Amino acid sequence: MKAIRYHSYGSPDVIKLQDVDKPEIGDDDVLVRVRAASVNAGDWHLLRGLPYIFRAQAGLTRPKAHLLGADVAGEVVAAGRSVTALRPGDEVYGFCRGAFAEYVAVPAEGFVVRKPAGLTFEEAAAVPVAAVTALQALRDKAQAKAGQKVLVNGAGGGVGPFAVQIAKALGAEVTGVCGPGNAEIVRSIGADHVVDYTKEDFTRSGERYDVILDNVANRSLADCRRVLAPRGIYLHNSGDKGGRWVGVMPRIVHVMLSSLFVRQRLVAGHVADENTDDLVALRDLLETGKIRPVIDRTHPLSEVPEAIGYVERGHARGKVVITMA
Structure with a gap:
């Protein structure tokens, strides 16, 4: 072969x-x-x-x-x-x-x-990998639910579009942050609000979010915490940037150490757990048209x-x- x-x-x-x-x-x-x-x-x-x-x-x-x-x-x-x-x-x-x-x-x-x-x-x-990553982050770690405000930073990449749709399926009000080339796509899959990061800094919007799923880590943790609700959860999910020797490990350590001293929940380094139960759950969402x-x-x-x-x-x-x- x-x-x-x-x-x-x-x-x-x-x-x-x-x-x-x-x-x-x-x-x-x-x-x-x-x-x-x-x-x-x-x-x-x-x-x-x-x-x-x-x-x-x-x-x-x-x-x-x-x-x-x-x-x-x-x-x-x-x-x-x-x-x-x-x-x-x-x-x-x-x-x-x-x-x-x-x-x-x-x-x-x-x-x-x-x-x-x-x-x-x-x-x-x-x-599989992208959607299970988004599902486990939002459903399991963040326990996102109806009435909450969820922000997905990096809404136009591999994980982001699934995250936007899964958060909507869970009943949340969703803001997607992406580049100008992805804005229409993110809007078309159900995002309630779309932020073009080349024109606006979401960390200075004055909004407060119950959940931030950060797929790109292009803003400091302190900036992200500024728009996170007092009992909100920040999920670091970026493995793409960082130094050649240790990658994003400094950011992960920073998130983990900071979580010990604040009321907000700060979670670092989400990795998808491969399992068929979540594939079946996603199959149901796909077949009912809730995600695509x-x-x-x-x-x-x-x-x-x-x-x-x-x-x-x-x-x-x-x-x-x-x-x-």
Whole structure:
């Protein structure tokens, strides 16, 4: 089969499209023919080996693993002997390792479920990592509810559009902060208010928010706290900026230490917990039309380097999806 591999850290130029053996499955796995996958910020972090502290686990001088791609949508072509919930022919979506390939072997339990009805494979592939991140941040950590004011900073990227829609589904009044190129998109998916960060600083608006989900961390913590309600919650969810050695760790430490001395809840470093319960919850929201994926562009498998480079530059309007022939 064809698959994307990288064997050294570096720019997207080190990515290769190679012929490799089709994966074998164990008793608890399913073999999925990939129909679409999507790019996440984690892909370029893995590729670059950044921040450098990450290499202590991933490989000091070269990557231990050579796979990219964490979101998958496709068709089950074989199932292990212990798998009962899925069978060949089922259309599924979820998490995997190495989704940028024609086939992937995936543990059936906790990783994939049946694809939402009415969604294309491309739309389904845009969902898992980004939408689960937003769902767990807002529903579980923030416990956002009807009547609250929620601000999503970075409302036009990968996680942001899902966060805006999930907050609306929870009954909140939502403000989305984004660049001018994303304003219409953010408005179209239900944001009650849209702030163009090139024209207005949301931290000086005079508004107070019960929840701030910060996907970009382009304002200081002190500035964000100024517009946070006295008992509000600030969720730091940005891993894209920061130094080459320790990344955003200084910001995370600052958030954690500050949380010890203030009434506001300050939470740092949210990472999605991959599980099928949340995939099912999202499937229900997708099938009822309460949320929908926002896709910027699609690329064939051979153009994964271009797709990752585009996401790394930080101007994607929603998700970037990889399609299979």
